[in-house]
Amino acid sequence: MKLFVLHTLMATPLRSICKASFCSSSKHLKGGVSMVQGASRGIGLEFVRQLLEKTEKDHVVATCRNPSGATGLLELKRRFEERLDIQQLDLTVESTIEASANFIRERYGSLNLLINASGVLSIPDVLHPETTLSKVQKSSLLFTYEVNAVGPILVIKHMWPLLKVGGASGTERDVAVIANLSARVGSIGDNRLGGWHSYRSSKAALNQLTKTISVEFARRKDPVICILLHPGTVDTDLSRPFQRNVPEDKLFTKEFSVQKLLSIINNAKSSDNGKFFAWDGQEIPW
Numbered sequence: 506m507k508l509f510v511l512h513t514l515m516a517t518p519l520r521s522i523c524k525a526s527f528c529s530s531s532k533h534l535k536g537g538v539s540m541v542q543g544a545s546r547g548i549g550l551e552f553v554r555q556l557l558e559k560t561e562k563d564h565v566v567a568t569c570r571n572p573s574g575a576t577g578l579l580e581l582k583r584r585f586e587e588r589l590d591i592q593q594l595d596l597t598v599e600s601t602i603e604a605s606a607n608f609i610r611e612r613y614g615s616l617n618l619l620i621n622a623s624g625v626l627s628i629p630d631v632l633h634p635e636t637t638l639s640k641v642q643k644s645s646l647l648f649t650y651e652v653n654a655v656g657p658i659l660v661i662k663h664m665w666p667l668l669k670v671g672g673a674s675g676t677e678r679d680v681a682v683i684a685n686l687s688a689r690v691g692s693i694g695d696n697r698l699g700g701w702h703s704y705r706s707s708k709a710a711l712n713q714l715t716k717t718i719s720v721e722f723a724r725r726k727d728p729v730i731c732i733l734l735h736p737g738t739v740d741t742d743l744s745r746p747f748q749r750n751v752p753e754d755k756l757f758t759k760e761f762s763v764q765k766l767l768s769i770i771n772n773a774k775s776s777d778n779g780k781f782f783a784w785d786g787q788e789i790p791w
């Protein structure tokens with residue numbers, strides 16, 4: 506009987522065993538573990554691509570609402586089968602956030618970098634950025650707040666116990682990093698044009714929530730920092746309906762923007778905790 510079990514184990518590829526149950530060797534990885542939340546398309550998908558292409562050992566957990574429809578991610582999965590995990594996560598359903606945290610805990614034990622890359626500005630026939638106060642609706646304000654501010658904070662709440670220094674090949678970071686994708690229009694000090702009430706205020710709320718968390722991390726002397734990033738105006742589905750008045754040289758490709766943002770992330774230090782950076786490393790006023 507014992508021999509039969511041994512024979513069966515020897516005949517089973519290691520990967521299948523790991524998939525069927527907990528694989529302890531995966532907790533002793535050489536590279537780091539990053540999570541990109543909101544990875545189905547746009548800037549999030551580009552983060553996943555660059556994190557995988559620019560390192561040889563790092564692992565990425567990419568989350569999105571509908572993994573089977575995330576064609577860009579599935580294509581990356583075919584190229585980086587061993588180093589990319591795709592998990593279902595909808596920011597408006599906290600149990601899916603908790604399930605992703607449990608997955609990371611069991612598979613990797615810890616996390617070195619968390620990027621919240623999701624966001625919503627408009628949805629055809631559902632959500633339109635307001636041009637005047639008379640167009641402001643309670644439902645748009647609350648929906649945008651839920652996706653852009655509440656969701657990313659719940660993700661941090663569940664991932665926080667997993668965050669540890671280390672990983673990410675090619676970086677000398679002495680802190681684990683949480684990077685939340687915000688937007689310059691979320692700056693109250695920089696608000697000269699008005700409009701986009703829901704989006705602006707949801708990003709301002711994300712900024713305040715992130716700053717609040719950063720104060721707690723510092724007080725506890727946790728080796729974890731959180732930063733806010735403005736990616737510039739980037740050619741994605743989010744900006745496409747609003748690109749008409751953007752000068753050509755001010756409309757960035759996803760590749761360029763993410764390269765700049767990763768450089769900020771990879772060079773982040775404890776003194777950056779709670780700061781709001783633009784793509785070029787300049788600090789943005791609150």
Ligand SMILES: NC(=O)c1ccc[n+]([C@@H]2O[C@H](COP(=O)([O-])OP(=O)(O)OC[C@H]3O[C@@H](n4cnc5c(N)ncnc54)[C@H](OP(=O)(O)O)[C@@H]3O)[C@@H](O)[C@H]2O)c1
Pocket residue numbers: 542543544545546547548549569570571594595596597622623624625652686687688689735736737738739740741742743744
């Ligand atoms: N593009 C720009 O010019 C620009 C400028 C300033 C700031 N930003 C910020 O940068 C971030 C990325 O923007 P982007 O241009 O890459 O936008 P995008 O191409 O529209 O992608 C948005 C992402 O958010 C995800 N998402 C939306 N609602 C979600 C939910 N309830 N749960 C989980 N994921 C959800 C989408 O997933 P689905 O595929 O499931 O919808 C998608 O992956 C956002 O925070 C945005 O506000 C962008």
